[in-house]
Amino acid sequence: MIVRIMGEGQWRLADEKLDALNAVDGDLEKAVSSGDETTYQAAFAALLDFVRSGEKVPDDELHDSDAILPPSDSSLAEMRELISGDGLIAG
Amino acid sequence: MSIFKRMSTIFKAKANSALDKAEDPRETLDYSYQKQLELLQKVRRGVADVATSRKRVELQASQLQSQSAKLQEQAQKALSMGREDLAREALTRKSGLQGQIDDLTTQHAQLQGEEEKLTLASQRLQAKVESFRTRKETIKATYTAAEAQTRINEAFSGISEEMSDVGLAVQRAEDRTQQMQARAGAIDELLASGALDDATGTNKDNITLELERMSSGSDVENELAAMKAQLSGGSSTPKELSGEAQQSAPQTAQQPAAEPARPQDGDVR
Numbered sequence: 001m002i003v004r005i006m007g008e009g010q011w012r013l014a015d016e017k018l019d020a021l022n023a024v025d026g027d028l029e030k031a032v033s034s035g036d037e038t039t040y041q042a043a044f045a046a047l048l049d050f051v052r053s054g055e056k057v058p059d060d061e062l063h064d065s066d067a068i069l070p071p072s073d074s075s076l077a078e079m080r081e082l083i084s085g086d087g088l089i090a091g
Numbered sequence: 092m093s094i095f096k097r098m099s100t101i102f103k104a105k106a107n108s109a110l111d112k113a114e115d116p117r118e119t120l121d122y123s124y125q126k127q128l129e130l131l132q133k134v135r136r137g138v139a140d141v142a143t144s145r146k147r148v149e150l151q152a153s154q155l156q157s158q159s160a161k162l163q164e165q166a167q168k169a170l171s172m173g174r175e176d177l178a179r180e181a182l183t184r185k186s187g188l189q190g191q192i193d194d195l196t197t198q199h200a201q202l203q204g205e206e207e208k209l210t211l212a213s214q215r216l217q218a219k220v221e222s223f224r225t226r227k228e229t230i231k232a233t234y235t236a237a238e239a240q241t242r243i244n245e246a247f248s249g250i251s252e253e254m255s256d257v258g259l260a261v262q263r264a265e266d267r268t269q270q271m272q273a274r275a276g277a278i279d280e281l282l283a284s285g286a287l288d289d290a291t292g293t294n295k296d297n298i299t300l301e302l303e304r305m306s307s308g309s310d311v312e313n314e315l316a317a318m319k320a321q322l323s324g325g326s327s328t329p330k331e332l333s334g335e336a337q338q339s340a341p342q343t344a345q346q347p348a349a350e351p352a353r354p355q356d357g358d359v360r
């Protein structure tokens with residue numbers, strides 16, 4: 001799958017990495033609901049690092065992403081706003 | 092639903108709504124390309140704006156640095172003159188300035204970060220726009236209604252995602268730069284109005300005045316000392332003079348012994 005990190009670009013993740021991705025994602029979700037900024041930062045950084053460990057999609061390739069992550073410097077408040085915004089209804 | 096999926100849903104919804112607006116695929120290819128070029132220009136302007144802000148912060152920081160260095164000098168001078176109270180005063184002002192310098196340093200690092208990010212975003216978009224242009228020309232050349240729609244959709248979704256990404260990056264950079272410009276503007280105003288000069292200047296003035304008074308005082312002392320030295324050390328000449336005077340007095344009394352006094356008299360003249 002192809003994952004975009006906003007402001008950084010796209011990465012291609014092998015299918016066998018999906019389980020691991022879900023685990024990191026689960027940690028992030030727990031961190032967000034915990035409301036602790038430090039825990040959140042650590043969990044979000046872990047998710048981003050996981051994505052960045054994939055293969056970078058060259059700049060001149062046009063691909064739709066399968067998943068999109070907000071910019072790496074998003075705060076917990078920003079993340080919450082993104083999740084609780086119209087996105088939830090749209091989803 | 093996981094964070095990951097929710098995030099993706101949000102952005103995808105946005106990308107799709109942009110895509111839905113496309114009616115005649117071939118026309119929209121050109122239209123979209125135009126939009127891409129506009130965005131590309133916008134990013135480049137964004138890079139330039141951030142660079143301008145960065146330079147402004149650099150300038151301010153160096154102004155504050157030189158004020159801080161001045162205070163440091165004053166503190167040393169005051170201390171060398173045995174005025175610990177003045178030295179303390181100068182160092183207190185200096186530590187006040189240091190807070191602002193630190194703040195500017197942080198801002199500078201942030202602006203540099205934004206600048207790098209936007210530069211990279213601009214490079215990425217440039218490459219993608221170029222790919223889109225190639226693809227667009229191919230699609231137009233080999234256009235058959237049946238296959239075109241899918242290929243156009245593919246090209247669109249790839250580029251529109253990049254565009255909303257870059258668009259958001261520019262937006263964020265602008266927001267941050269504006270916040271910093273507001274703060275930078277405040278410092279500029281302070282520097283221009285002399286209020287900051289006053290804050291440091293008034294105190295600096297106090298310190299400077301005191302130091303000047305002390306150094307002019309010590310100049311006076313030095314001059315006095317030099318004069319005294321001249322008077323006592325230089326009294327070698329006056330002594331001769333007074334010696335001559337003493338000699339000349341007896342000379343008048345003992346005129347026959349006045350012979351050696353003659354060349355001396357000549358010297359005095």
